[in-house]
Amino acid sequence: MVYRFRVILDAEEDVFRDIEVLKDSSLEDLHNTILQSFGFDGTEMASFYLSDEKWEQGEEFSQFDMGGEVRLMNETSLESILDEENRNIIYVYDFLKMWTFLIELAQIGEIEDGRDYPNLMYVHGQLPDEAPDKDFVGEDDDEAGSQDIFDQGYNTNDYDDLSFDENWN
Numbered sequence: 001m002v003y004r005f006r007v008i009l010d011a012e013e014d015v016f017r018d019i020e021v022l023k024d025s026s027l028e029d030l031h032n033t034i035l036q037s038f039g040f041d042g043t044e045m046a047s048f049y050l051s052d053e054k055w056e057q058g059e060e061f062s063q064f065d066m067g068g069e070v071r072l073m074n075e076t077s078l079e080s081i082l083d084e085e086n087r088n089i090i091y092v093y094d095f096l097k098m099w100t101f102l103i104e105l106a107q108i109g110e111i112e113d114g115r116d117y118p119n120l121m122y123v124h125g126q127l128p129d130e131a132p133d134k135d136f137v138g139e140d141d142d143e144a145g146s147q148d149i150f151d152q153g154y155n156t157n158d159y160d161d162l163s164f165d166e167n168w169n
Contacts, residue, residue, distance in 0.1 A: 002108040002117065003078055007091070008036055010100040011132035015125035021118045022107065027061050027073035027081075032102065033118040034091060039126050042096035048073065049101075050081060051088040055102055084108070097131040 001023040017037040021030055027048050035042045049057035061081075062070045082089070087105040091169070092098060127128040 002109045002111055003020075003105055004083065004121070006104050006106050006110060007037070008102045008104075009038075009125075009132070010084065010102055010134075011018050011124075011128065013125060013167065015127060017120060017124070018106070018122035019118055020109075021037070022111070023077075023079045025118070027076045028094065029118065030078060031063065031073055031091070032105075033120075035093070037120045037123070038098075040093060042148055044096075045091040046073075046091065049092070050086070051090045051102075052086065053091065056089065057090055089091040094131070098134050099131045100134065112145070 002020050003023050003025075004020050007017045007019060017034075019033055019037055021033055031043070031046055031048070034040075039071040046063050048061040050061075052058070052073065060070050061073050061076050063073050065072060081107050089103045091103055093101070
């Protein structure tokens with residue numbers, strides 16, 4: 001079987017690629033296909049994240065083992081995380097520039113004789129020279145039930161009121 005994806009740059013202008021990858025391919029294979037189809041040189045780190053219909057970021061799949069509980073791209077097959085109900089993943093390339101792509105499994109199809117996979121099916125739009133700016137927005141303080149430290153009545157100019165020893169090191 002073949003997974004047909006639409007890989008969309010998270011930007012105001014429409015920039016996307018439609019690609020086909022064999023369903024037993026790894027996330028690393030998909031990573032390499034995305035790099036090639038958008039013209040990246042592959043010298044920067046990247047990760048995939050599971051996502052829901054609202055494009056909320058879930059479990060991470062890292063390119064390299066950086067310690068911790070993160071699963072690796074080269075050890076994770078597409079068919080193990082994607083199916084008819086779980087169709088969305090997020091791809092981030094270059095953590096300094098934050099090229100972010102929304103990837104949707106559009107169709108699961110049959111392998112076509114004579115076609116090589118992975119296959120770049122369709123190209124729309126040009127990648128901009130710079131990664132689109134991202135607005136990193138946290139939860140609203142009222143919704144999270146937290147209070148900003150400056151609203152808690154601390155006088156940040158008077159450290160004598162803080163409750164730690166002077167010789168704390």
